[in-house]
Amino acid sequence: MAKMTLEELRKLRDGKKTELRKRDSDGKSIQVIVGMGTCGIAAGAKNTLDAFIAALDEKKLVNDVLVRQTGCMGLCYAEPTVEVLVPGMPTVIYGKVDVAVVKEIVEKHLIGRQLLDNHIQDRPAADIVAK
Amino acid sequence: MGYNHYILVCGGTGCESGKGDEIYRNLISEAEKQGVKDKVQIVKTGCFGFCEKGPIVKVLPEDSFYTEVKPADAAEIIAEQIIKGREVTRLLYDKGAKKGKLAVEDIQFYQKQLRIVLRNCGVINPDNIDEYIARDGYAALEKVLFEMKPEDVISELKIAGLRGRGGAGFPTWLKWDISRKEKNEVKYVVCNADEGDPGAYMDRSTVEGDPHSIIEAMIICGRVIGAPYGYVYIRAEYPLAIERLRVALQQARDYGLLGKNILNSGFDFDVEIRLGAGAFVCGEETALLQSLEGKRGMPVPKPPFPAIQGLWGKPTVINNVETLANIPVILTKGSAWFASIGTETSKGTKVFALTGKVNNSGLVEVPMGTTLREIIFDIGGGIKGGKKFKGAQTGGPSGGILPESVLDTPIDYESLTRLGSMMGSGGLIVMDEDDCVVDVSRFYMEFCVDESCGKCAPCRIGTHQIHSILDKIAHGNGEMADLDKLHDIGKAMTKASLCMLGGSAANPSISTIKNFREEYIEHIVDKKCRAGKCKHLVRFEIDTEKCIGCGICARKCPVPCIAGEKRQPHVIDQLKCIKCGECFKACKFGAVLKK
Numbered sequence: 001m002a003k004m005t006l007e008e009l010r011k012l013r014d015g016k017k018t019e020l021r022k023r024d025s026d027g028k029s030i031q032v033i034v035g036m037g038t039c040g041i042a043a044g045a046k047n048t049l050d051a052f053i054a055a056l057d058e059k060k061l062v063n064d065v066l067v068r069q070t071g072c073m074g075l076c077y078a079e080p081t082v083e084v085l086v087p088g089m090p091t092v093i094y095g096k097v098d099v100a101v102v103k104e105i106v107e108k109h110l111i112g113r114q115l116l117d118n119h120i121q122d123r124p125a126a127d128i129v130a131k
Numbered sequence: 132m133g134y135n136h137y138i139l140v141c142g143g144t145g146c147e148s149g150k151g152d153e154i155y156r157n158l159i160s161e162a163e164k165q166g167v168k169d170k171v172q173i174v175k176t177g178c179f180g181f182c183e184k185g186p187i188v189k190v191l192p193e194d195s196f197y198t199e200v201k202p203a204d205a206a207e208i209i210a211e212q213i214i215k216g217r218e219v220t221r222l223l224y225d226k227g228a229k230k231g232k233l234a235v236e237d238i239q240f241y242q243k244q245l246r247i248v249l250r251n252c253g254v255i256n257p258d259n260i261d262e263y264i265a266r267d268g269y270a271a272l273e274k275v276l277f278e279m280k281p282e283d284v285i286s287e288l289k290i291a292g293l294r295g296r297g298g299a300g301f302p303t304w305l306k307w308d309i310s311r312k313e314k315n316e317v318k319y320v321v322c323n324a325d326e327g328d329p330g331a332y333m334d335r336s337t338v339e340g341d342p343h344s345i346i347e348a349m350i351i352c353g354r355v356i357g358a359p360y361g362y363v364y365i366r367a368e369y370p371l372a373i374e375r376l377r378v379a380l381q382q383a384r385d386y387g388l389l390g391k392n393i394l395n396s397g398f399d400f401d402v403e404i405r406l407g408a409g410a411f412v413c414g415e416e417t418a419l420l421q422s423l424e425g426k427r428g429m430p431v432p433k434p435p436f437p438a439i440q441g442l443w444g445k446p447t448v449i450n451n452v453e454t455l456a457n458i459p460v461i462l463t464k465g466s467a468w469f470a471s472i473g474t475e476t477s478k479g480t481k482v483f484a485l486t487g488k489v490n491n492s493g494l495v496e497v498p499m500g501t502t503l504r505e506i507i508f509d510i511g512g513g514i515k516g517g518k519k520f521k522g523a524q525t526g527g528p529s530g531g532i533l534p535e536s537v538l539d540t541p542i543d544y545e546s547l548t549r550l551g552s553m554m555g556s557g558g559l560i561v562m563d564e565d566d567c568v569v570d571v572s573r574f575y576m577e578f579c580v581d582e583s584c585g586k587c588a589p590c591r592i593g594t595h596q597i598h599s600i601l602d603k604i605a606h607g608n609g610e611m612a613d614l615d616k617l618h619d620i621g622k623a624m625t626k627a628s629l630c631m632l633g634g635s636a637a638n639p640s641i642s643t644i645k646n647f648r649e650e651y652i653e654h655i656v657d658k659k660c661r662a663g664k665c666k667h668l669v670r671f672e673i674d675t676e677k678c679i680g681c682g683i684c685a686r687k688c689p690v691p692c693i694a695g696e697k698r699q700p701h702v703i704d705q706l707k708c709i710k711c712g713e714c715f716k717a718c719k720f721g722a723v724l725k726k
Contacts, residue, residue, distance in 0.1 A: 003386065004387045005387075006273060006276075006394045009273065009386075009388075010273070016261050016262070019265070037253075037371075038335060038369075071251075071253055071255075072339065074252070074253065074496070075493050077491045077492045077493055081253075083253075088133065090192050095177050115139075118174070118175045120139060120176035120177060122176065122177070122178075122189075124244050124493070125244030125496065
């Protein structure tokens with residue numbers, strides 16, 4: 001994009017805000033967000049990311065699921081962490097997601113619409129900017 | 132298929148011991164009994180970080196947060212909430228709060244954390260500037276460029292009460308104001324991302340997770356003080372952070388948020404990355420500036436302060452990553468809001484890298500004034516393996532080790548200094564009964580001996596002397612007079628060193644001598660190390676009564692120095708023993724004794 005003016009920046013912000021909100025609420029798309037900070041990567045987040053892409057390929061879900069990355073959310077003891085957003089289900093964060101857990105998430109959560117036992121973590125703090 | 136409700140039962144160690152598992156099983160059997168098995172899914176989760184009020188049960192999508200739940204409550208939760216859709220009010224943590232209004236201003240938030248600096252970490256994709264912009268990114272810059280005068284920004288920061296997060300806590304507004312008032316065409320903004328404390332990684336995670344917040348704050352600073360150029364001094368050991376920062380800088384340039392004539396405001400600013408080679412002393416601002424100039428990283432006397440005469444002799448504002456990350460939010464949400472968080476003298480939040488013998492290690496951001504007990508036992512979930520807490524080390528090699536008795540002190544800059552420690556950059560290492568304070572002090576002093584730049588004598592000689600005395604005590608050759616010597620050398624270093632590396636290097640030793648004096652005396656008089664860390668003071672022996680002769684200790688011994696016939700008591704050859712403790716760990720019968 002070319003250099004922006006103030007108006008363009010404001011327009012972009014409003015546009016993106018609506019887009020983010022849309023993704024959250026009326027959501028047609030499922031999102032999988034992998035924590036890719038140094039702590040996550042050290043704990044194997046790259047394998048986790050690869051495993052998601054492979055598993056989604058295998059289940060032919062590539063077009064329905066958006067895989068994104070983000071930084072450290074603070075749960076370093078439970079890395080790799082993955083946030084899963086499925087429309088109509090509560091948003092949850094899974095901890096210690098290795099290749100085996102990835103398969104379980106894809107089969108049980110994304111396809112079977114069930115939460116996984118023993119892997120859910122709580123978001124560590126209130127998000128101050130969203131509200 | 133699909134469920135209407137989800138019940139999350141905390142499966143953390145704290146809640147588990149409070150019958151969490153029984154609650155979980157009761158909920159499942161009740162759901163079945165009351166015929167709503169298909170309406171609700173019941174799962175166990177990791178720790179919710181509120182162990183004090185455990186066991187915790189959370190019901191989604193209502194987000195009902197139940198505390199101190201008993202197994203007998205299961206039937207009511209199912210009958211009321213899942214079937215009739217009514218919350219079980221008596222179990223709610225925050226009975227007064229209106230639903231869905233767990234507001235930001237409400238610092239009594241159950242999790243005790245509040246994310247200002249880390250607001251975007253773990254939420255946005257750091258490689259995508261649009262996501263940052265969507266979360267009010269660069270909105271503060273807009274304000275500063277088009278609505279506010281530089282003085283207005285300074286007064287906002289003054290009201291907010293933001294102080295430097297690098298350790299010393301100097302008021303940020305004052306630093307900016309001094310530079311702003313300097314008459315000079317060339318000024319610089321420097322971001323200190325040379326995070327060197329062992330065990331600290333707050334700044335790395337912030338740059339990795341939200342690089343644009345740093346860039347935005349630097350542009351704002353440049354505008355306020357009248358500097359056209361900025362540097363980020365970041366250690367080369369942080370390749371991912373550097374890469375993310377590079378991408379972010381390029382995206383900001385492409386959008387015209389960096390470079391000439393930013394957003395047509397007529398203001399020019401650009402940022403360059405400079406890599407540090409990993410010297411601890413380069414986190415000290417004057418040494419950092421020397422290193423930036425291409426010289427050997429050694430501190431120079433202050434004054435003149437960098438704000439007046441810094442990089443290449445020009446006025447330079449040098450702020451730490453965490454300080455900068457606060458600035459955009461203060462300007463968008465207002466100084467009054469920021470000033471409402473924290474204590475009288477320390478406003479806002481502090482990020483800690485919580486590590487050591489704690490169950491939930493991680494990156495923690497809490498309002499100033501939170502107690503160490505809350506951080507370690509609620510957020511951190513207590514000590515690993517149910518062991519006993521010994522001390523909390525704040526501020527890395529510059530800080531002290533705080534004992535159990537002060538865990539309830541609300542922490543801010545002043546209270547930590549009063550306790551003989553310091554805020555430092557935010558490393559927080561938890562120690563349990565298996566850690567020895569002499570050993571830990573020696574470790575930090577060894578670090579300081581290595582990292583002392585050698586320019587001034589108090590630090591160069593003092594660190595070495597303290598280290599050798601500590602070493603002597605750890606070897607069982609200490610004398611009582613050594614304690615006073617340690618204290619005196621430490622005080623001299625604190626007073627006479629050129630920079631804070633030497634000025635604070637004695638803190639771990641001085642604070643442990645004060646807070647854990649009896650352990651030093653044990654080492655010196657009784658020649659004993661109760662934690663078993665000082666190898667020269669430990670002896671492993673086998674209790675012939677208890678030993679059944681299974682031979683596992685002999686197999687684990689790396690030397691090997693354990694001998695004995697099968698089914699006969701074994702013996703350790705004390706001359707060969709290297710005191711690694713493997714036999715002690717391996718024995719299932721408690722027959723190996725640590726003396």
